[in-house]
Amino acid sequence: MDSQSPLKLPVIDFTKPELKPGIPEWDLAKGQVQQALQHYGCFEALFDKIPLEIREAVFGAMEELFDLPLHIKSRNVSEIPYHGYIGQHPKIPLFESIGFDDADVIEKAEAQTRTFWPQGNPSFSKTIQSFTKQLTELDQMIRRMILESFQVEKYVDEHMDSTGYLLKAWLNGRLKATYHRVMMSGDKPRYSLGLFTVPKAGYMIKAPEELVDEAHPLLYNPFDYAQFLGFYFSNEGRYQSGLKAYCGVQH
Numbered sequence: 001m002d003s004q005s006p007l008k009l010p011v012i013d014f015t016k017p018e019l020k021p022g023i024p025e026w027d028l029a030k031g032q033v034q035q036a037l038q039h040y041g042c043f044e045a046l047f048d049k050i051p052l053e054i055r056e057a058v059f060g061a062m063e064e065l066f067d068l069p070l071h072i073k074s075r076n077v078s079e080i081p082y083h084g085y086i087g088q089h090p091k092i093p094l095f096e097s098i099g100f101d102d103a104d105v106i107e108k109a110e111a112q113t114r115t116f117w118p119q120g121n122p123s124f125s126k127t128i129q130s131f132t133k134q135l136t137e138l139d140q141m142i143r144r145m146i147l148e149s150f151q152v153e154k155y156v157d158e159h160m161d162s163t164g165y166l167l168k169a170w171l172n173g174r175l176k177a178t179y180h181r182v183m184m185s186g187d188k189p190r191y192s193l194g195l196f197t198v199p200k201a202g203y204m205i206k207a208p209e210e211l212v213d214e215a216h217p218l219l220y221n222p223f224d225y226a227q228f229l230g231f232y233f234s235n236e237g238r239y240q241s242g243l244k245a246y247c248g249v250q251h
Contacts, residue, residue: 010036010043014138021148030145037146041178045142050134058131061124062191066096068116073098075115080226081233101198103132135195143197150174152208164199166228169220169243172207177243199225223247 012032016025036043066073070088076098078084087096102108106129113125147153150171168177184190199205206222220243231246 007040009040011046012036012043013046014141015046015048019141021144026145030148033142033145034149037175041176045138047134047138049137050131054127054130054134057127058193059191061127062193063189064124065098065116066189066191072116076112081229100128100132103128104136105129131193132195139195139197146171146175150211152210155208164197164205164225166205166225166243169205169223169247170207172211172216173219174211174216201226217251218249220244221247221249 010032012029014029016029019025019029033043073085073087073096076085078099078101082097083099083101085096085098089095100109100112103112106125109125109129109132110120110122113121113128117124144153144156146167147156166177167175182190182192202224204222204224207218207220212218223246228243228246232242
């Protein structure tokens with residue numbers, strides 16, 4: 001990116017009331033989503049269903065969480081890479097992250113909250129759950145639009161239930177996986193939230209047969225998400241091109 005014209009991402013409006021399949025507003029947004037993902041790999045979404053007080057409260061909750069002593073934050077452990085507590089790394093000494101699984105389910109949010117506050121912290125867990133539940137609604141709406149764009153909407157239920165963010169493999173390379181990089185300046189803490197859709201344990205990610213043909217030969221063999229992550233963050237996978245090295249099909 002040169003210094004003359006900074007990249008401006010497309011802005012897509014999801015604030016229309018009753019935005020659902022079959023109406024013109026849905027088809028318009030769906031076309032914009034497909035164009036944005038094919039050209040940029042991402043876009044800015046306008047979404048107004050999260051009240052301002054919850055938006056403000058969730059950043060307060062994050063500050064409360066990361067202000068806890070290190071020995072308490074370190075209780076958050078997971079066998080899956082990047083799902084537990086990450087921090088105190090010599091190469092990125094100021095970076096910390098904490099993963100919450102199924103945060104949109106209040107019982108799961110409350111259970112994981114007790115990892116940090118054994119007596120519970122109802123305000124914290126409710127804030128995290130409320131915010132995540134609304135974002136999940138947006139996530140599912142966008143994923144349905146993507147599947148409709150490639151005429152594979154019959155897999156919507158399976159996709160909502162099981163398939164993760166590895167759309168590049170599931171769509172047989174029709175969308176690219178965008179690299180994520182954050183550049184910072186100044187001396188104030190930066191808090192951010194990411195919503196990641198993760199496949200259920202044991203689910204094999206594979207491209208539907210409708211998306212494999214002579215013009216689009218199969219790019220990736222079926223794979224298990226957790227096993228892929230184990231490879232990707234291993235010494236063997238760290239220096240290779242990730243997905244292609246793990247399960248790419250040789251042509």
